[in-house]
Amino acid sequence: MTEPAVFFSYFISYSMMIGFFVRLVLRDRKLRDRIGDK
Amino acid sequence: MKPRLIFSGLAGAVLASGLYLAASHPPDSFQGEFARIIHVHVPAAWVAFLAFGVTMVAGLVWLATKNYTFDHIASASAELGVLFTSLALVTGMLWGDVVWGKAWDWGDARMASTALMFFVYIGYLALRRSIDDSEARAKRAAVLGSIAFLQVPLVYFSVTIWRTLHPTPSIRPDGPSMPTEQLKAMLANLAAYTLVYVVFVVWRGQQSSQETLLEERDNFDLGPAGTAIEPPTLGTTT
Numbered sequence: 001m002t003e004p005a006v007f008f009s010y011f012i013s014y015s016m017m018i019g020f021f022v023r024l025v026l027r028d029r030k031l032r033d034r035i036g037d038k
Numbered sequence: 039m040k041p042r043l044i045f046s047g048l049a050g051a052v053l054a055s056g057l058y059l060a061a062s063h064p065p066d067s068f069q070g071e072f073a074r075i076i077h078v079h080v081p082a083a084w085v086a087f088l089a090f091g092v093t094m095v096a097g098l099v100w101l102a103t104k105n106y107t108f109d110h111i112a113s114a115s116a117e118l119g120v121l122f123t124s125l126a127l128v129t130g131m132l133w134g135d136v137v138w139g140k141a142w143d144w145g146d147a148r149m150a151s152t153a154l155m156f157f158v159y160i161g162y163l164a165l166r167r168s169i170d171d172s173e174a175r176a177k178r179a180a181v182l183g184s185i186a187f188l189q190v191p192l193v194y195f196s197v198t199i200w201r202t203l204h205p206t207p208s209i210r211p212d213g214p215s216m217p218t219e220q221l222k223a224m225l226a227n228l229a230a231y232t233l234v235y236v237v238f239v240v241w242r243g244q245q246s247s248q249e250t251l252l253e254e255r256d257n258f259d260l261g262p263a264g265t266a267i268e269p270p271t272l273g274t275t276t
Contacts, residue, residue, distance in 0.1 A: 001061050003071045005136045009129045010057070013078040016125055017053075017234055020118075021046070024241050031248050 042241055049233040056227035063219035075133040077223050080208070081231035083126040083152075087190050089119030089235060090159065094187035097180030107247060109176040112183055114242035116162050118235055123156045138203060147196040148204035155189045162186060172250065 001007055056077070066073030096112035099105070130149070135141040144150055162182050169175035197204050208214060214221050 001071075001074065003136070005132045006071055006074050009075045009078050009132050010060075012128055013082065013125055014053075016121060020121060020238060024238065024245070027245055031245060031252070034252050035248075 042237070045233075045237045049230065049237050052226070052230040052233055056223065056230040059219075059223035059226045063217075063223050066217075066220065069137055072133060072136050073220065074223075075129055076208070076220075077227045079126055079129040079133060080224060081227045082122045082129060084228055085231045085235045086119050086122040086126055087194065088232065089115045089122060089239070090155075090183075090187055090190050092239065093119060093162075093183045097176075097183040100176050101180045106172070106176065106250065107243070109172075109179070110243045110246035110250070111239065112179060113166055113246055114239045116159055116166075116183065117242065118238055120156065120159050120163060122231075122235070123152065123159065127152060127156060134203075143203055146203040147200035148193065148202070151189065151193045151196045155186075155193055158186045158189060 001010065060074050060077040063074075065071050092115040093112045096108040096115060100108040100112065127149075130152075131141040134143075142149060162179065165182055166175055166179050169178065197206050208216050208224070209221075216224070
């Protein structure tokens, strides 16, 4: 895991998955706000 | 606790065990430390194939039933397929750079066909965004999703049809071509990435359904067409 290519492969993979997860959570929050508007 | 959080936690735990197995097996006799990249590259490519397959099946089911749940699943699955294809491309380039000495080669059948598949599904997502009418969007996306899926077997078998730079599959019907420790790490990561995909696609699909319902509600509240236009008032022109 100390090789830069190996480290970056795992770093990019987990960053993308965590990024997508955060996007889903934020979108959920936005949807809840829209539902609560009316 | 919400099932969504339970499954997210489970996916995280399986992902962590996959990372542990990938980091702890002995270095490969030929590729050394770089063999560990395969444990993210192969699962990402597998999930991309799975996602595009689900996009096709969900599109076809929409065509047969006109149930918009399947259109939302097709859309969510295509988004994830593009995400995981980009991950497979980037990790493949990192691996190729250190093992082959070159990150990219247009002459390689697997690389070129995967890049083509990536751009076609970017087009699929662009098509969906360009159409406002939900029925027309679902119909055209289902047709494109079905045609685009023809590339998936082409990408998969490209390494056996055209013997270029990319290695042939490590897990074959006659048995795996890798040591047991590496195989365990690979299978754990395949399971982890598949679980992550399932959690994300269900969650994103549910959000798309909610967004559509909210759009319909907002459009309904606008009232009949034309009420927003003020009628002209006589005698006030300058």
